[in-house]
Amino acid sequence: MADKPTVVPYQRSYIELESVRQINKPKETPWSNMDGNLILLHIVAFLLGRAGILNGLTPFGIGFFTALSQKDRKYGPIGITTWIGIVSIGGITSSIPYGFSLAIIYLLFQYALDIRKTKVLRASLIGSAVYLLTTALFLSFTGFYLYDWLIAAFEAVVIFVIVYISSYSIPIMLQNKSRKILSTEEIICIAILTALALSGINDTYILGVSIRNILGILMTILFAYNGGASIGAAVGITLGLITSMSTSGTTVVIGIFGFSGLLAGIFKDIGKIGSAFGFLVGNAILTFYINGYYEVFIQFKEVIVAFLLFLLIPSDWISQMEKFCNTRTGIVNSSKSHSDRMRQLTYDKLRECATTFSELSTTFEKISEKQEHFQNEEISKLIEKVANNVCHSCGMKRSCWDNNFTSTYQSMVDMLINIEGKTVINSEDMPTSLRRRCIRQNAVMEKVAHLYELNYLNLTWKQRLIESRELVGQQLKGVANIIEELATSVNEEVNFDVDLEDAIYVALDKAGLSAKNIMVSNNEKENLEITIEKKQCYNRNDCKEKFITVVSEAVGVGLVKKSRSCNKEEGKNTCTFTLVEANRFATCTKSAVAIKEGNQLSGDSHTFMELRNGQYMTALSDGMGTGDKAHVQSSATIDMLEKMMEAGFNRDIAIKTINSILMLKSTEEMFSSLDINLIDLYKGTADFIKIGSSPSFIKHKDGKIDQITSSTLPIGILNDIQIEGNVQKLEDGDLIITVSDGIIDSNQEQGEKWIIDFLKNANSLNPQETADGILHTALKFSQNKATDDLTVLVTKVWEVN
Numbered sequence: 001m002a003d004k005p006t007v008v009p010y011q012r013s014y015i016e017l018e019s020v021r022q023i024n025k026p027k028e029t030p031w032s033n034m035d036g037n038l039i040l041l042h043i044v045a046f047l048l049g050r051a052g053i054l055n056g057l058t059p060f061g062i063g064f065f066t067a068l069s070q071k072d073r074k075y076g077p078i079g080i081t082t083w084i085g086i087v088s089i090g091g092i093t094s095s096i097p098y099g100f101s102l103a104i105i106y107l108l109f110q111y112a113l114d115i116r117k118t119k120v121l122r123a124s125l126i127g128s129a130v131y132l133l134t135t136a137l138f139l140s141f142t143g144f145y146l147y148d149w150l151i152a153a154f155e156a157v158v159i160f161v162i163v164y165i166s167s168y169s170i171p172i173m174l175q176n177k178s179r180k181i182l183s184t185e186e187i188i189c190i191a192i193l194t195a196l197a198l199s200g201i202n203d204t205y206i207l208g209v210s211i212r213n214i215l216g217i218l219m220t221i222l223f224a225y226n227g228g229a230s231i232g233a234a235v236g237i238t239l240g241l242i243t244s245m246s247t248s249g250t251t252v253v254i255g256i257f258g259f260s261g262l263l264a265g266i267f268k269d270i271g272k273i274g275s276a277f278g279f280l281v282g283n284a285i286l287t288f289y290i291n292g293y294y295e296v297f298i299q300f301k302e303v304i305v306a307f308l309l310f311l312l313i314p315s316d317w318i319s320q321m322e323k324f325c326n327t328r329t330g331i332v333n334s335s336k337s338h339s340d341r342m343r344q345l346t347y348d349k350l351r352e353c354a355t356t357f358s359e360l361s362t363t364f365e366k367i368s369e370k371q372e373h374f375q376n377e378e379i380s381k382l383i384e385k386v387a388n389n390v391c392h393s394c395g396m397k398r399s400c401w402d403n404n405f406t407s408t409y410q411s412m413v414d415m416l417i418n419i420e421g422k423t424v425i426n427s428e429d430m431p432t433s434l435r436r437r438c439i440r441q442n443a444v445m446e447k448v449a450h451l452y453e454l455n456y457l458n459l460t461w462k463q464r465l466i467e468s469r470e471l472v473g474q475q476l477k478g479v480a481n482i483i484e485e486l487a488t489s490v491n492e493e494v495n496f497d498v499d500l501e502d503a504i505y506v507a508l509d510k511a512g513l514s515a516k517n518i519m520v521s522n523n524e525k526e527n528l529e530i531t532i533e534k535k536q537c538y539n540r541n542d543c544k545e546k547f548i549t550v551v552s553e554a555v556g557v558g559l560v561k562k563s564r565s566c567n568k569e570e571g572k573n574t575c576t577f578t579l580v581e582a583n584r585f586a587t588c589t590k591s592a593v594a595i596k597e598g599n600q601l602s603g604d605s606h607t608f609m610e611l612r613n614g615q616y617m618t619a620l621s622d623g624m625g626t627g628d629k630a631h632v633q634s635s636a637t638i639d640m641l642e643k644m645m646e647a648g649f650n651r652d653i654a655i656k657t658i659n660s661i662l663m664l665k666s667t668e669e670m671f672s673s674l675d676i677n678l679i680d681l682y683k684g685t686a687d688f689i690k691i692g693s694s695p696s697f698i699k700h701k702d703g704k705i706d707q708i709t710s711s712t713l714p715i716g717i718l719n720d721i722q723i724e725g726n727v728q729k730l731e732d733g734d735l736i737i738t739v740s741d742g743i744i745d746s747n748q749e750q751g752e753k754w755i756i757d758f759l760k761n762a763n764s765l766n767p768q769e770t771a772d773g774i775l776h777t778a779l780k781f782s783q784n785k786a787t788d789d790l791t792v793l794v795t796k797v798w799e800v801n
Contacts, residue, residue: 037174041068042081044173044193047200049085053245056094058086059131059155060196062101063162066127067170069109070118070163079106085200097138101131124163128156162196169193187227191235194219195242209302216243217279217298217306220261225275225310226318229265236261256286256298276307343491350487357480361473382451383412390443400437407433415448425449467660474657482648495522500555504530507554513546516574530559530579537575551579558582558800583681585730586800587616592771594779594790596626596742603630604740604791605638611645616679618795622693622740623672624714626789633672637662637715641674651678651689652723659715671714675738679730679797686736686797688726691715694741695752699759699770701733707756732799735759735770742788746778754781767794 045068049061061082068075079102086095105127109115113126135152168189198219201212216239224232240257260282267278283298391397400408411434418429425445430438438444497520504518517533530551552559562578589608595601603623610616621637623630637658644654655674662671675693679686688696692714698706712722730736739755747754758777764770771794778790 040173041075041078041170044197045078045082046085047197048193049082050089050200050202051196052089052199053158054151056090057151057155057158058090058095058098059158060162061086062098062105062131063127063159064166064193065102066105066123066159067120067163067166069105070115070120070123070167071170073110073115076106076110079103089200089202097131097135100138101134104130104134120164120167123167124160127163128160131159132156165189165192187223187231188234188238191219191223191238192242195239198239199242209299209305212243213298213302214306214309216257217303218309220257221264221275221279221306221310222313222318224261224264224279225268225272227265228268229262232261232263232265232268233258234261236264252286252290253298256283259286260298272311276303276310279303280307347487347491350483354480354483354487357476357483361476361480363473378455379413379416382416382448382455383409385451386412386444386447390440390447394440396437396439400434404437408437412448415445416452419449419452470660474653474660477653481650481653485648496520497522504551504554507550508547511546511550513550515547528555528557528581529562530555531576532579533574533576535575536573547577548579582800583614584800585679585681585684585732585797587679587681587795587797588767589618589793589795590768590771591794592768592775592790592792594775594786596786596789599627599789601628601631602791603627603634603789604742605631605634606738606791606793607638607642608793608795609642609646611678612648614680614682616681617645618677618679618736618738618793620675620693620738620740620791620793621672622742622789622791630672630789633662637672637674641676651676655689655691655715655723656721659721662715673714673741677736677738677795679736679795684730684797684799686728686730688728689723690726691721691723694739694744696739697737697755697759698728698730699735699737699762699765700731701765703760705756705759707752730797732797733765734797735765735767736795736797737770737774738793738795739774740789740791742786742790743774743778743792745788746781746790765796767796770794 045061045064048064049058051060052058065075065079065082068078083095083099083102086098108126108130109118118126132152132155135155136149139148139152166189168186169192172186172190195216198212198215201215204211220232220236220239223235227235237254237258240254243257244251244253260279263278263282264275265278267274270277280300280303283300283303287298387401391401394400411431414431415429415434418431419425430441430445435441500520501518504520505515508515513534515532515534517531519531521529521531532547532551534547548559548561558581559579560582562580591606593602593604596603603626604620605623606618606620608616608618619638619641621634621641623633623635623637640658640661641654644657645651649657655676658674671692673692673694674689675691675696676689677686677696678689686698688708688710690696690708690710691712693710695707695709698708700706706728708726708728710724710726712724715721737755737759743755744752750757754777755774758774759770762770762773764773771792774792774794775790779786
């Protein structure tokens with residue numbers, strides 16, 4: 001009998017954590033747990049506690065602490081810092097009412113009030129009421145006058161106002177990294193709180209200069225440099241007002257700070273030196289105007305020290321501050337941050353899509369291995385069918401297949417090799433060894449020939465299927481490349497030029513034109529784009545006849561419309577168009593055509609068109625032969641080329657795709673030449689791609705003739721075609737001449753030499769006259785009768801001034 005199992009109770013195991021060594025834990029320092037924002041709040045609270053007006057009144061700290069308590073209960077200890085600041089300036093005795101007020105406010109917000117339901121208005125009333133009642137209680141135990149009550153009421157009002165001001169400023173202090181845009185109200189409140197904090201420094205002098213005045217001047221210049229004249233004036237007036245109230249100084253200081261801040265903002269375009277110089281000039285003008293040279297309200301050496309400190313501030317810090325001071329810049333930066341995230345998201349999705357198409361293309365290429373010969377397995381099946389159909393009932397089967405299997409099998413293979421490529425077979429195609437033994441030679445040969453023909457037909461269609469798969473793979477690769485290029489263009493860094501937008505607004509206004517919205521952008525390639533939204537002109541071409549000229553003069557470069565038509569949204573009375581930098585070169589293509597006598601359609605087809613990214617294409621295709629069939633071939637080639645190049649396909653992929661389609665389109669031979677010129681209108685270069693085409697020519701302005709030739713076969717003949725480009729540098733006034741083979745063959749004795757002689761002797765640089773002259777000369781060689789389709793394309797290239 002089996003032993004009973006022993007059941008052991010579950011016990012949890014523990015290990016001593018002290019024995020476990022901590023890995024990569026950062027070493028703690030006394031500064032590790034310190035909150036920078038909290039330290040800032042303590043400093044501001046201390047300085048506001050010291051800030052006074054009317055010779056001894058210090059209510060600002062109470063208002064600031066009330067606003068903090070309304071935000072969060074954790075700021076309670078800041079009340080002690082505030083009271084220490086009040087005591088440091090007024091002594092303990094006079095600071096007792098302020099201390100009791102801070103304590104009561106702390107207790108109310110900590111235990112009695114629900115801060116989530118306490119709005120700013122209620123907090124302001126609570127802060128001012130607590131101080132007013134506390135002061136009234138203290139005044140009731142001492143002798144007092146009506147003036148004391150008025151002063152207490154005035155301080156209560158100040159506390160009410162400071163709570164509101166602090167409610168705007170505190171979120172900026174706590175969220176300085178996440179905030180991107182400040183309203184004008186927030187900027188003014190920050191300036192007031194900063195001015196009050198600076199007044200808490202009081203009359204502290206180092207080497208005869210006031211620290212408070214230096215910091216006040218520095219803050220005014222900073223805000224003026226980043227926010228412009230309006231912000232500089234507003235902050236200057238605020239700082240001057242607080243300075244005047246907190247000291248026994250004259251109210252003239254308000255005007256000096258305001259006017260100096262205004263000039264500092266006006267001169268900000270000159271740079272840091274301009275803003276500092278503007279403040280210095282403003283101070284000098286008002287001081288001299290008001291008092292002559294008898295009394296200086298703001299010491300010039302204080303302005304110089306503030307100016308030096310301003311120069312020492314890193315540009316990165318000032319740029320960060322500009323987001324807060326300049327509302328338009330802040331909006332642009334905020335929009336840019338959002339657009340960056342959207343751009344990256346779009347880029348990732350497009351890259352995933354491109355990768356998918358690329359993988360599909362690779363898959364099609366792997367399964368598209370061409371089979372040019374019969375496989376061993378197919379040969380075995382073919383021989384087996386012959387044996388089953390012909391040899392199965394033959395009396396010599398035992399002798400051929402049972403006793404001499406290897407010899408008979410090899411003879412069958414040799415016979416298949418002998419009949420390959422033959423349309424008619426005879427007994428000589430049967431190997432001698434098999435012919436001696438076989439008594440059914442005719443039946444065997446007929447069956448082998450029949451089965452061979454069927455298998456060859458199957459192999460042919462398999463190859464067509466494989467070529468179709470290769471075509472699909474190439475198309476998928478082309479789509480992948482287009483999506484990849486689109487993803488790259490989407491992910492390009494785009495910078496918005498707000499200053500240039502303002503300049504365009506002003507230029508349009510001076511010209512009596514108005515625009516609803518203007519956006520100026522530059523990408524990583526320094527390509528300038530200006531998008532303008534304006535009131536519709538209902539196809540009167542105002543954008544082309546009026547706007548382009550004005551905007552080009554304002555920008556300083558020639559501009560053209562990116563697309564011929566404007567974008568119009570239904571339901572809106574506006575249209576939008578985009579201006580881009582004009583290309584360095586412009587083109588004009590003219591043609592001359594003659595159809596072979598007796599035909600209705602020309603076997604030559606041509607096109608010329610503008611492509612993306614400043615590219616211009618001319619193309620000429622000559623179909624095989626003449627007439628309708630050649631026209632179908634050449635026109636199909638040109639149509640496919642136009643569509644694929646417009647869609648953004650790479651030229652090599654487009655040409656290879658056309659080649660594959662022509663090979664698959666019909667069982668008959670179908671091919672045509674293709675002569676492509678891709679002109680870069682910015683670089684001034686031409687890429688000649690010639691596939692089975694006639695020579696092309698470049699006639700320079702000085703009369704020199706260049707000939708471009710190629711020895712490749714037409715498309716539609718070979719599966720793998722060689723695409724060779726020939727890049728030539730173009731000059732102002734060059735003519736590019738492209739001709740079909742009918743033009744060259746019109747004088748078979750001289751070939752292309754007669755065209756070179758014609759171009760050398762021709763004086764005209766007009767493209768239409770040149771094309772007509774070449775065509776008429778070619779017709780003269782054949783008594784003015786077109787013996788072949790004749791086509792001449794002449795493209796003139798000139799530099800845009």
